[in-house]
Amino acid sequence: MNETPRTQRYSGTSILNHWITALLVVAMLTLGLSARGARDPAEDYIMSIHIALGFFVLLFVIWRTAVRIREGFPDNAGADALTRIGAWWMHRALLVVLALLVITGPLYLFTEGEGMDVFGWFTFYLPLESIEVVHEPAEEVHKFLAVYALPALLLVHFLGAARHYLA
Numbered sequence: 001m002n003e004t005p006r007t008q009r010y011s012g013t014s015i016l017n018h019w020i021t022a023l024l025v026v027a028m029l030t031l032g033l034s035a036r037g038a039r040d041p042a043e044d045y046i047m048s049i050h051i052a053l054g055f056f057v058l059l060f061v062i063w064r065t066a067v068r069i070r071e072g073f074p075d076n077a078g079a080d081a082l083t084r085i086g087a088w089w090m091h092r093a094l095l096v097v098l099a100l101l102v103i104t105g106p107l108y109l110f111t112e113g114e115g116m117d118v119f120g121w122f123t124f125y126l127p128l129e130s131i132e133v134v135h136e137p138a139e140e141v142h143k144f145l146a147v148y149a150l151p152a153l154l155l156v157h158f159l160g161a162a163r164h165y166l167a
Contacts, residue, residue, distance in 0.1 A: 009074055017064045024057050032146050052119045058102040090157055097150050104142035111135040
């Protein structure tokens with residue numbers, strides 16, 4: 001088989017993972033930010049969807065991170081130094097922020113004795129009430145990353161991708 005080496009180009013799996021992640025992130029951000037301004041019971045309903053979808057996002061981010069670790073990142077050999085350095089940091093920052101979001105979201109539920117109700121099908125729960133001291137920091141980190149860090153990273157990522165494809 002005559003494939004391009006994975007250091008030169010993303011695999012089909014990685015490209016698919018990228019676009020699935022993009023759709024999930026848009027959905028999760030839309031739900032999370034919408035819930036912030038909603039009144040009860042709308043806020044509760046929106047958050048129930050955010051939490052249920054978050055369970056699948058958790059699984060997908062674990063999968064995506066494992067694939068990225070296995071495949072590595074392409075070299076960007078033809079790009080200038082600033083682009084290579086920027087891409088190196090951006091890709092890793094996005095993965096770290098996504099990983100932290102899928103950890104802190106459930107963590108601040110579990111430390112309050114709540115589970116992730118997945119559309120009424122089942123509840124995913126870890127008994128972590130004993131470390132309730134982690135609840136507030138997990139919630140604050142989750143909200144900061146979702147409201148400020150992730151949108152900023154996505155904007156820079158989008159601008160970098162536009163520059164890459166339009167250059």
